[in-house]
Amino acid sequence: MTERTQRTVLNSQTREFVIRLRNYFDREAQNGGPILPITSVVERVADALNIGQRTVRRITKKKYGETGTEENKLHTPKKRKRAKPVVGIDSFDADAIRRHVYGYYTASERNQTSTSKVPVGKGSRLIIFCVKMETIMKT
Known part of the structure; x- marks a missing residue:
């Protein structure tokens, strides 16, 4: 296991995904092996994180590109400040x-x-x- 030099603070949504992964691996441990075949990676990830397979494919496509060899950075949209409406002055x-x-x-x-x-x-x-x-x- 690689050791990190700097700790990362996880937001609440990421922590929720960690709990889902742990529950999935607990179910696999109780099952005595993998629940889904090891070769079906997308289905396993979708089942482990409790998200859709289409979402897993879309995120994977953004990260690794069409060819699967690229290494792109994932971006999420930031909150935008909305301009306050101009109020008429009499x-x-x-x-x-x-x-x-x-x-x-x-x-x-x-x-x-x-x-x-x-x-x-x-x-x-x-x-x-x-x-x-x-x-x-x-x-």
Whole structure:
């Protein structure tokens, strides 16, 4: 048995497959030999993992290719972040946001002695929000 230098963490689905394999080999041990003939590899794998034979063939084809001599890496799709839908803003909200942003510009012009032109606190979050809203409003 080959010894690994680094341990691998198995996710819950992989752990479930390990349990299925163990149960299959326990059944073979109680049977006193293989349940299915050793020559029917796809059927044995499908029975051991409790999945369909077609699934075993499809995964094998992806891994080893059409010829069976390739060594491809199996990829699974990753979760994609969905873009949030753009919500329409009525003219009253757009004007209120615009007035609030313009208020910060006039306040920063009056207070030239401070090193930061963006006030700190709740208002700075609103400015960040308003800057993002410019892409939605385009006014």
